[in-house]
Amino acid sequence: MDVTFVDSAAILGSSRLHAASAGAKVAAFTLVLATVVVTNDVLVLLSALVLLLALAAGMGMPLRRMVPLALYPAVFAAVFAFASAPSALSAILIVGKAVTAALAGVVLMFSTPYPQVFGIVQRFVPGIVGDALLMTYRSLFLLAEKLASLSTAIKLRSGLSGRQPIRAFRATTRALGGLLLYALDLSQREYDVLRLRGYERRLRVRALPSADVAMDRALLVGAAGLLGITITVRAVPEAVGIYSWMLAALSLLTLAVTATVRRRKS
Amino acid sequence: MSHIHIPDGVLPVWLWGAGWLVALVALMIASRISERESVRRKVPLLGVISALVLVAMSTEIVPIAYHVNLTVIAGAILGPWMSIISAFVVQVILALLGHGGVTVIGLNTIQTATEMILGWLLFRAFVRVLGRPRVRWAAAITTVLTLAVTTTMLVGLVALAGAGPAAMRETGALNPATLRFGNPLDGGVVNVGLFGGGEHAAEEESHADESPLSVTRFAAVVYTLGPIGWLLEALVTAGVLGYVARVRPSLVFEGGLAEAEPPHFGDEHGRH
Numbered sequence: 137m138d139v140t141f142v143d144s145a146a147i148l149g150s151s152r153l154h155a156a157s158a159g160a161k162v163a164a165f166t167l168v169l170a171t172v173v174v175t176n177d178v179l180v181l182l183s184a185l186v187l188l189l190a191l192a193a194g195m196g197m198p199l200r201r202m203v204p205l206a207l208y209p210a211v212f213a214a215v216f217a218f219a220s221a222p223s224a225l226s227a228i229l230i231v232g233k234a235v236t237a238a239l240a241g242v243v244l245m246f247s248t249p250y251p252q253v254f255g256i257v258q259r260f261v262p263g264i265v266g267d268a269l270l271m272t273y274r275s276l277f278l279l280a281e282k283l284a285s286l287s288t289a290i291k292l293r294s295g296l297s298g299r300q301p302i303r304a305f306r307a308t309t310r311a312l313g314g315l316l317l318y319a320l321d322l323s324q325r326e327y328d329v330l331r332l333r334g335y336e337r338r339l340r341v342r343a344l345p346s347a348d349v350a351m352d353r354a355l356l357v358g359a360a361g362l363l364g365i366t367i368t369v370r371a372v373p374e375a376v377g378i379y380s381w382m383l384a385a386l387s388l389l390t391l392a393v394t395a396t397v398r399r400r401k402s
Numbered sequence: 403m404s405h406i407h408i409p410d411g412v413l414p415v416w417l418w419g420a421g422w423l424v425a426l427v428a429l430m431i432a433s434r435i436s437e438r439e440s441v442r443r444k445v446p447l448l449g450v451i452s453a454l455v456l457v458a459m460s461t462e463i464v465p466i467a468y469h470v471n472l473t474v475i476a477g478a479i480l481g482p483w484m485s486i487i488s489a490f491v492v493q494v495i496l497a498l499l500g501h502g503g504v505t506v507i508g509l510n511t512i513q514t515a516t517e518m519i520l521g522w523l524l525f526r527a528f529v530r531v532l533g534r535p536r537v538r539w540a541a542a543i544t545t546v547l548t549l550a551v552t553t554t555m556l557v558g559l560v561a562l563a564g565a566g567p568a569a570m571r572e573t574g575a576l577n578p579a580t581l582r583f584g585n586p587l588d589g590g591v592v593n594v595g596l597f598g599g600g601e602h603a604a605e606e607e608s609h610a611d612e613s614p615l616s617v618t619r620f621a622a623v624v625y626t627l628g629p630i631g632w633l634l635e636a637l638v639t640a641g642v643l644g645y646v647a648r649v650r651p652s653l654v655f656e657g658g659l660a661e662a663e664p665p666h667f668g669d670e671h672g673r674h
Contacts, residue, residue, distance in 0.1 A: 173411040219623035234409030238500030262433035272450025309641025319450040326446035
């Protein structure tokens with residue numbers, strides 16, 4: 137999980153998705169999530185997944201870095217599906233739900249700076265929780281970087297190899313212990329900064345206005361439309377469900393077109 | 403098992419809804435208590451320890467689908483109330499990065515917070531019983547017991563969720579036999595006939611025992627793979643807490659808000 141890359145992609149990106157407001161993107165994300173929760177049709181789920189991929193491809197987002205992140209929960213979902221699903225098709229549905237929901241989250245985080253997303257979450261949670269969210273994300277970068285350098289140091293000095301597992305294990309636990317001590321020192325430094333700046337129980341995040349209102353609307357209409365279709369397919373499966381392949385075909389066509397346009401542009 | 407790796411839309415709505423409710427109530431109480439004093443010190447501490455747990459969780463041991471959690475360490479340092487806040491923060495960030503569902507944040511918070519609080523409680527008890535020199539043993543036993551309890555909680559959750567199709571129809575859960583989610587408005591508890599299809603209820607009930615979500619198989623898998631993870635986690639926790647107990651004992655025995663003690667020169671090897 138390369139959080140530094142996620143953050144730089146969100147801040148430096150210049151696509152229309154990046155220009156949309158955080159509120160619209162979080163609302164669209166919620167609607168896509170509702171689609172994942174409501175759907176029981178593998179083809180509708182596939183359509184949602186493909187449309188998300190098409191959106192990311194069309195906006196020129198780094199798919200090679202995004203897709204592995206979205207596939208990460210598939211490993212755990214597959215274990216759950218293997219352990220409890222009664223058929224291959226239901227296992228596909230379980231894994232598909234994990235990947236689609238994860239991709240929606242990854243698209244949001246790759247296109248929106250984290251303070252903007254957490255600023256929205258902050259409105260619904262107690263002050264200390266909202267502040268802890270912001271502090272955690274900030275510390276995550278520092279600790280991930282520190283762990284990477286500690287791992288390199290261990291490789292060079294102790295040798296993290298399969299041939300000496302006990303030695304490597306000892307070195308790893310010492311590195312984690314060192315990381316814990318570093319984390320505590322970091323917390324002390326952050327406390328000093330908060331005291332200097334006169335922190336009074338709330339870190340304020342200024343919401344950035346939308347730079348592309350049309351995109352905001354398109355996202356909301358698209359996500360609401362997808363949820364609407366999903367609810368219809370679930371409510372009247374006999375009448376509408378048999379046509380869900382058309383939605384899947386349309387989404388695949390959309391992905392093909394956006395991929396072609398993207399290739400030509402690059 | 404610090405959090406359930408079950409995607410959105412698989413567990414019944416009542417279950418994850420109840421999870422959110424319990425987690426939010428616990429979060430409100432924990433926030434109110436934590437905000438009473440020294441918030442300036444607590445916010446950065448919460449941030450770094452939650453980040454540490456996230457960094458640990460991002461390293462996966464693929465063959466057994468396991469990652470180190472460091473939740474017992476986090477619990478020992480944060481104490482019970484801040485642990486609840488930290489558990490919630492960790493789960494929100496994990497969900498946004500695609501690891502763990504958004505709907506199951508509540509259940510995951512309960513799971514992680516239980517692990518941290520139990521870790522804090524048992525670790526203190528075992529240190530008292532075994533003595534400070536055996537801090538590694540205390541940490542290892544605590545971790546195994548804590549993970550065994552939370553893994554059993556996970557199996558309990560799946561058992562609650564994995565009732566037969568008739569119950570699923572009433573709770574909104576996925577019916578694996580038909581690949582349909584139960585519609586709570588479709589017969590059963592509230593029979594309003596909004597979406598039609600009530601005539602299938604009797605048919606579903608007749609298949610109720612044929613293909614329920616296999617709790618037995620799920621339990622067999624997690625209790626087979628789980629102990630490998632518990633052992634790994636126990637070794638890491640014991641190693642880390644043992645190391646920190648040598649260089650900063652107050653941190654381990656008094657918590658993260660304790661003042662750092664001055665170094666004892668000539669005691670670099672931790673013979674205290």
